[in-house]
Amino acid sequence: MDGEPFALESDLQALVERNMEGMLGVRFLASEVATGDGHGGRIDSLGLDETGSPVIIEYKRDTSQSVMNQALFYLDWLLDHPADFRALVQRVLGDGAVGTIDWSRPRMICIASDFTRYDRHAVRRLGQSMDLVRYCSYGGGELFTLILEESSAGRSLHGSRPPIKRAASRPVAAEVDHLAGISPAMRQLFGELDSALLGLGDVHRVSLQTCLSYRTLKGFAWVVIQKGALVVTLPLDPKKVELRPGFTRNLRGLGHHGGGDVEVRIRSAGDIQAASDLFRRSFHTVV
Structure with missing residues (x-):
């Protein structure tokens, strides 16, 4: 069966947001999150995964190199606005979820109908936690699949060096050595x-x-x-x-x-x- 792209990107976004936890293991927080005058954009979806990592999700109905760039652009906003993210988690998931937020590896998930070989190579070289996910739709949306095309666990935020003017607001988590001190x-x-x-x-x-x-x-x-x-x-x-x-x-x-x-x-x-x-x-x- 030949797959087909969604007619509208918003249809793809709405389907994933309704089923985000089942499809991606991510609890849905908000859609079309405005990033203010400084960034001048909107994050397609924000979520929190099962381990407490903040997740940015960007969608493109067809092949697009800009989807990765957008995700990286919004990651910078997220790291500059941890208080805004915590407030969102508190409002949607409650006080208990706020204490589970883990800033060591914020994730980006890019969902599109396909990706170029340059996209796949870039994910491996970027050093950020990013998943490229290809979607396939069949029969006018009667059947829908997600396929992980490329993935990088990324590096911990520990040791990152943000600009001095932003250092006070950025969350930086210390690298944890889980094997330290064991026999x-x-x-x-x-x-x-x-x-x-x-x-x-x-x-x-x-x-x-x-x-x-x-x-x-x-x-x-x-x-x-x-x-x-x-x-x-x-x-x-x-x-x-x-x-x-x-x-x-x-x-x-x-x-x-x-x-x-x-x-x-x-x-x-x-x-x-x-x-x-x-x-x-x-x-x-x-x-």
Whole structure:
């Protein structure tokens, strides 16, 4: 079947915004956000992903090199206006969500009918957290798909050097070394878990303030390294998982780092093997 672009860019935007959390793993905050006289533009969509990273989403109904430039332009505004973003999160998602905002790697998602080879190369070289997502529409919008064409986890904001006049307002998060202070045995165990998660497919590992996120377009596993265990959370339905005390548990209604409703505690290589089916199921929920 031959895909077709949307007749109007606004139709594409409206469809994604209505289904943003299911499609992208991002909670929708606002549409057409004005950036004031200094920037003179409007951000198509703003959101907050499952790990607390601010997300800028820009759309183009067809192939366009400007979509990446627009996203970068608005990223500069976002970093200069953290208070405005926090107020938006508070208004839409409540006080609890404000405390989860993680400024270490704000994300940009560019959605278009296609991208050039120059776009794909630029994403790999920019050093920013950016996803190029190609959409396909069939049968007048009866069937709609999103395909991750290129992705970069980017670098942490720690060490960035904004202009002096803006330094006081820009959020800068310190780089977190999640392996600092753990035992050699736990470091080796993490290496085995890391290999198992990265080996599931085209997976990115992203170091955030509170956890390590493993994702394609959406996150499918989040890891917190503790002294005696590696705690992995997965976006699975707890009712469809055999819960075993001390190994897996239901997190619904409980506060925790990362996303997902099922926790898996890894204490040995055998636990990684025992959880391998859960890891695969979680991965296949997002691809």
